[in-house]
Amino acid sequence: MNSSEFRRRGKEMVDYVANYMDGIESRQVYPDVEPGYLRPLIPAAAPQEPDTFEDIIKDIEKIIMPGVTHWHSPYFFAYFPTASSYPAMLADMLCGAIGCIGFSWAASPACTELETVMMDWLGKMLELPEAFLAGDAGEGGGVIQGSASEATLVALLAARTKVTRRLQAASPELTPAAIMEKLVAYASDQAHSSVERAGLIGGVKLKAIPSDGNFAMRASALQEAMERDKAAGLIPFFVVATLGTTSCCSFDNLLEVGPLCNKEDVWLHIDAAYAGSAFICPEFRHLLNGVEFADSFNFNPHKWLLVNFDCSAMWSRQPAQMLRLKKTCFVSDMVRKI
Numbered sequence: 001m002n003s004s005e006f007r008r009r010g011k012e013m014v015d016y017v018a019n020y021m022d023g024i025e026s027r028q029v030y031p032d033v034e035p036g037y038l039r040p041l042i043p044a045a046a047p048q049e050p051d052t053f054e055d056i057i058k059d060i061e062k063i064i065m066p067g068v069t070h071w072h073s074p075y076f077f078a079y080f081p082t083a084s085s086y087p088a089m090l091a092d093m094l095c096g097a098i099g100c101i102g103f104s105w106a107a108s109p110a111c112t113e114l115e116t117v118m119m120d121w122l123g124k125m126l127e128l129p130e131a132f133l134a135g136d137a138g139e140g141g142g143v144i145q146g147s148a149s150e151a152t153l154v155a156l157l158a159a160r161t162k163v164t165r166r167l168q169a170a171s172p173e174l175t176p177a178a179i180m181e182k183l184v185a186y187a188s189d190q191a192h193s194s195v196e197r198a199g200l201i202g203g204v205k206l207k208a209i210p211s212d213g214n215f216a217m218r219a220s221a222l223q224e225a226m227e228r229d230k231a232a233g234l235i236p237f238f239v240v241a242t243l244g245t246t247s248c249c250s251f252d253n254l255l256e257v258g259p260l261c262n263k264e265d266v267w268l269h270i271d272a273a274y275a276g277s278a279f280i281c282p283e284f285r286h287l288l289n290g291v292e293f294a295d296s297f298n299f300n301p302h303k304w305l306l307v308n309f310d311c312s313a314m315w316s317r318q319p320a321q322m323l324r325l326k327k328t329c330f331v332s333d334m335v336r337k338i
């Protein structure tokens with residue numbers, strides 16, 4: 001495809017997309033297909049001869065659309081809202097053209113710098129404490145992650161590294177393996193399944209704290225679990241508080257849990273994946289009170305802020321902790337953006 005064909009096909013694609021969005025409510029939200037529907041409809045292996053562009057486009061309506069769940073239909077009420085908007089689609093197109101890999105500042109200065117400044121804008125909109133912002137030479141700062149699941153894992157790995165270093169500094173004979181065996185993390189029994197998964201991937205115990213009658217994690221239940229575990233020789237090191245649980249939008253009691261985490265010197269990560277966008281509204285900002293006790297905070301602009309998947313905004317007051325991860329893991333954008 002040369003540039004003149006790209007111009008033509010690009011305009012056709014824009015029309016196709018605009019028609020799709022304009023007519024989306026007339027499509028059936030959930031497809032009528034059975035698992036495996038697609039394989040018989042397409043060749044078993046990549047064809048030797050190319051298809052025409054027209055044929056490929058025809059296949060979209062014939063083969064792909066019948067198997068699409070239309071998340072942006074006004075009749076879609078499953079899972080959670082996921083964002084999509086025309087400006088975000090246009091931006092994705094430009095990103096595709098520039099196609100940079102921003103693994104360091106020099107790899108594409110605008111990529112790193114725009115991200116840092118936009119994360120400050122977003123942080124200011126949420127009225128995050130100053131410590132989470134990069135500013136001109138701040139300690140804190142935000143980095144875009146792929147998903148909230150990834151953000152929780154990154155925070156857990158950073159917390160694991162931090163506690164391991166602290167314990168080894170006090171007792172150099174301790175091996176990381178001996179420490180890891182004893183580490184224990186906590187989250188409400190209402191937390192997203194990705195929190196449990198982060199514990200599995202991070203190789204640490206993760207305990208569910210029974211929530212109260214409002215489906216909120218309270219300090220009393222968390223403290224009880226920590227005391228029990230400490231008495232059994234375990235080391236509490238990480239807590240995930242959820243603001244806006246996926247199943248019922250309950251809020252953990254941050255003003256209770258936060259001070260407890262600070263007192264116990266455990267890393268507090270806040271998962272506000274889908275409700276976080278609401279804190280931009282002054283009338284909902286109070287739901288974020290207590291964020292000042294947290295070490296890291298995350299929400300998903302790709303859920304409720306008109307940004308296409310994937311864009312998960314994560315802030316930490318000590319990105320330097322994330323930087324130390326460099327030696328132990330590769331998943332952290334924090335690592336490559338600093």
Ligand SMILES: *Cc1c(COP(=O)(O)O)cnc(C)c1O
Nearest residue numbers: 147148149192244245246273274
């Ligand atoms: C949606 C959601 C997640 C997972 O978000 P991904 O970006 O898909 O990983 C995690 N936590 C909560 C509270 C959520 O609502």
